[in-house]
Amino acid sequence: MHVHFLDPYQPRQSLIHAMDGRVKLVLAVAFILTTSLTPVGAWAAYILLFALLISAELLSELSIKFFLRRAFFALPFVLAALPLPFSVPGNILAEFSVGGIALRISSEGLIRLLSIALKSWLSVQVAILLTVSTPFPDLLQAMRALKLPRLLVAVFGLMWRYLFVLVDEALRLMRARSARSSQHPLSNYRTGRTVVWRAQVTGSMAGSLFLRAFERSDRIYLAMLARGYDGEVRLKPLSPLTRAQWLSLLSGIALFLLILAFGQLLLLLR
Numbered sequence: 001m002h003v004h005f006l007d008p009y010q011p012r013q014s015l016i017h018a019m020d021g022r023v024k025l026v027l028a029v030a031f032i033l034t035t036s037l038t039p040v041g042a043w044a045a046y047i048l049l050f051a052l053l054i055s056a057e058l059l060s061e062l063s064i065k066f067f068l069r070r071a072f073f074a075l076p077f078v079l080a081a082l083p084l085p086f087s088v089p090g091n092i093l094a095e096f097s098v099g100g101i102a103l104r105i106s107s108e109g110l111i112r113l114l115s116i117a118l119k120s121w122l123s124v125q126v127a128i129l130l131t132v133s134t135p136f137p138d139l140l141q142a143m144r145a146l147k148l149p150r151l152l153v154a155v156f157g158l159m160w161r162y163l164f165v166l167v168d169e170a171l172r173l174m175r176a177r178s179a180r181s182s183q184h185p186l187s188n189y190r191t192g193r194t195v196v197w198r199a200q201v202t203g204s205m206a207g208s209l210f211l212r213a214f215e216r217s218d219r220i221y222l223a224m225l226a227r228g229y230d231g232e233v234r235l236k237p238l239s240p241l242t243r244a245q246w247l248s249l250l251s252g253i254a255l256f257l258l259i260l261a262f263g264q265l266l267l268l269l270r
Contacts, residue, residue, distance in 0.1 A: 010132045016060040017133045020245050021142035022238070027252045028130040032123045034256040038263040040115040041270075045263035049122055052255070053129070060133050070128050077120035084116070085109035136160055137235070145238050154231050162217050169213045173205055 011017070016024070031049070038045045057067050090108030097103065130139075143153045241249070 014061040021138040042263035074120035
């Protein structure tokens with residue numbers, strides 16, 4: 001199987017890879033919802049969710065380091081929550097001033113920040129596990145099988161395919177620039193002119209990339225219409241879920257509900 005360098009799918013012969021795409025999609029969404037609805041500061045529930053996630057990652061036959069390295073996608077969510085320790089009222093843990101502005105760190109705000117960081121980290125990891133263990137066409141087919149709107153699934157599919165079109169056009173521009181650029185004999189000598197000039201060249205390349213990608217996507221769409229495309233890619237119908245697949249799906253959802261109830265219980269016992 002040919003895999004594009006941008007495609008996150010990692011082919012393996014694992015139990016996770018062999019699972020039906022519909023089951024994996026529903027369980028991944030249920031995991032993210034459970035993580036989001038778990039009360040703030042329910043550390044024991046977070047540990048249970050993390051244990052489930054680690055178990056699934058081990059079953060996928062991919063290294064834990066592989067997932068941890070890619071989990072840095074959760075960093076923007078954490079950065080958005082950084083003001084919470086200073087804005088949420090509660091017991092003051094530390095107090096200092098910056099430029100004459102008094103800043104106070106509350107324990108409640110810090111707990112909320114750590115909870116958001118953990119939730120984002122777990123949710124990103126399960127999304128990574130879903131994408132690396134399931135080919136994207138299978139995900140689209142699972143979305144249609146779960147009765148998601150046809151237009152929404154078509155938008156997902158076209159966005160995914162045109163992403164590779166955009167990258168291919170960018171690579172063509174980079175090769176063209178390299179073919180027309182000279183290399184100085186001294187490796188530490190920077191060719192080119194000022195930073196402003198480089199910025200202008202980069203802007204011109206970005207504009208050319210947009211125009212070329214737009215024209216190519218238009219040609220691709222016309223070719224699709226000529227071949228009978230009407231907004232939906234027709235694939236072979238999926239077979240009904242087996243009893244074992246239903247059991248896996250219902251067991252996973254029941255387990256998530258138990259963890260969510262356990263988190264709510266921890267909230268009541270505080």
